[in-house]
Amino acid sequence: MKFFIGIIVSVFLLLTGCNEREEKNVKQQSDSLIQAIENNDLESVQEILKDSSYLINESNDKGETPLLIAAHKNNIEVAKLLIEAGADINQQDRIQDSAYLYAGAQGKTEILKYMLEHAEPNQNIFNRFGGNALIPAAEKGHLNNVKLLLVDGKVDIDHQNNFGYTALIEAVALTDGTEVYQQIVQELLEYNANKELRDQSGMTALDYAMERGYTTMIKILEE
Structure with a gap:
């Protein structure tokens, strides 16, 4: 009986360790993507997304997605790349900003234009004041x-x-x-x-x- 319990515990610890390593790896890749966006490094963003496209809507500790960060920085070409790659323009951060709402509110006209042409804003999502983009x-x-x-x-x-x-x-x-x-x-x-x-x-x-x-x-x- 002790032998089987030992096996179960060992498998559990192995799986836990794998999950922790995977989470750490995802965090490192996500940090790299965010850093590349903050540096307006289009080539690095392309390279990261080539092998890690699942990171496209991964958020930081503020709930900010890569696209929202690109909108903050008005990194137009990076934002276009992310939108083309399927980034969620409606995902909100901890203060209820989405990339779409933020671009509309803060005068990021080129990014907003590209969103309207290539994505589908959810008009039922509102900012922290209950307002829309307009x-x-x-x-x-x-x-x-x-x-x-x-x-x-x-x-x-x-x-x-x-x-x-x-x-x-x-x-x-x-x-x-x-x-x-x-x-x-x-x-x-x-x-x-x-x-x-x-x-x-x-x-x-x-x-x-x-x-x-x-x-x-x-x-x-x-x-």
């Missing part, structure tokens, strides 16, 4: 991203985040009302953004424009 793009003044998302036509133009803000409301309420935001408001209205929606404070985009004295925006919103 809302922060509008609020941060990323006019080209706003245009891309509107032309693509799949994002919900009237989606309301946790505060009840739409892209139109944020483009007025959380900005300085300058020309780029006037252009964003105009673009949103041309795509039939709902001017009547109210946030959790009961305010419309026009209410905010009037409160802040944004005369040009008032004119645009009242037309």
